[in-house]
Amino acid sequence: KYWFVAFALFLGVNLRTNLIFLSAQPDCVAALFAVGGLCLWTERRDSLLRSACAIGLFVCAVLFKQTSAAFTLIPIVYVLIWKRGLQNLFASLIPAVSILVTLGIIRFIWPQVFHAMITVPGSIEVNYGHVPLISGYLIATFPIFLIALLAKRFSRDVTDERERWIWAAMTVLVPASIWTTCKSGGGYSSLLVGYLAMTALFVVKLDSILEWMAALRGWRSFLAASGLALAILFSFLVQVDRDLALLFLRCGDEKYDTAVDFARRTPDRVISPQDPTIAYRGAGYFGRSLFFELDAHAVNGNWPSELPESMQREVAEAKYVVQVRSYVPTPMFEQALVKDNFYPMDFVALRGSGYTLWTRRPE
Incomplete structure (x- = not known):
């Protein structure tokens, strides 16, 4: 009725x-x-x-x-x-x-x-x-x-x-x-x-x-x-x-193609755990998904306070890391980058976007 x-x-x-x-x-x-x-x-x-x-x-x-x-x-x-x-x-x-x-x-x-x-x-x-x-x-x-x-x-x-x-x-x-x-x-x-x-x-x-x-x-x-x-x-x-x-929230923004282009042009290893498609489309590297790894290694239903070992190994092998700003906070990821001697670059083409390019400090 x-x-x-x-x-x-x-x-x-x-x-x-x-x-x-x-x-x-x-x-x-x-x-x-x-x-x-x-x-x-x-x-x-x-x-x-x-x-x-x-x-x-x-x-x-x-x-x-x-x-x-x-x-x-x-x-x-x-x-x-x-x-x-x-x-x-x-x-x-x-x-x-x-x-x-x-x-x-x-x-x-x-x-x-x-x-x-x-x-x-x-x-x-x-x-x-x-x-x-x-x-x-x-x-x-x-x-x-x-x-x-x-x-x-x-x-x-x-x-x-x-x-x-x-x-x-x-x-x-x-x-x-x-x-x-x-x-x-x-x-x-x-x-x-x-x-x-x-x-x-x-x-x-x-x-x-x-x-x-x-x-x-x-x-x-x-x-x-x-x-x-x-x-x-x-x-x-x-x-x-x-x-x-x-x-109206989104993961990343219109600078996505710029991030992919950087991964395509650089000869060094680029990873993008928060959005693995960037490294895959740019360099053909299919890396681990940060969110999948955190889910797979949850402790009592909560994400671990540190990156899983598999994710840490991938970060250790990379020269560049593309960080993607999203509504899901992942503080352990940024902490792991700093701990592994990475720092955020001032990459002009990505300035003001949802993407941040991290590179390893020279030894």
Whole structure:
């Protein structure tokens, strides 16, 4: 009934999650598969084909983003809250068990993949002290969720099947999104599934909200409509300044070709760990990626305070290093350059750009 409004609201979640819909990250694809799997599971009606497709989508979601496994807990919570009965409970366990079986197969056949998928993310530190702060932020800055709760509290409507599934989803996804945000390195994008669940509740309660507003007369109706509009705008635009900053940030600038040309003309080794394409396009040297190396050698989910040994060896073999200014700070990289006797050159063609050329001091 309100499909266009629902589409706009769900699209607005992008503004609360660091523009995750525009980012080259697996979160959105994983959420798409997981939501698709959940929809098929809720409508399976004893259909083996739908059940199999739902499980397949759940597995695909987990392969893209491991925390998507939380979606397989929703059928269990739904049964525990609304259905009860051992037969229903055993059926609800199938998606979660399927994920465990899939991970077991991966561990047996590809132990290295299992290590990267499960062991490494599992070692990331969770800052449980941040839970109250993140929880308060999530609820206090998303007033349409509070409006949906009030609509549920004072509405006499019978809870239908859609709403039951949404309550089960919120029971799982909101705590899961808070937990992932509190992990070391977590950010607002980790709140994606929580926002989706809370927005879904608001959408299904729109009928009750609009009926209540229609029953008001005069200035009360105007105030209610204005308040609802402000709540919607605030819910999705509260951090628009951060979104705009991310939207216009870039790694490097229009002097990229100049940096590539320098790497092409110099006979000495040039590396560019923050953007390996510079050295590759200029000199055919495919070096290590600084960010990949830092991720691969993370300590409790945090980047190491010093460059990994492999990266240090590459710096030691170079004559020139192209440093690229980006929104991701890497102080350990600059510290390693200074420690290895490099200093920034005043290269006229790159002056004032996002690129800095470092060279080794003469011995």
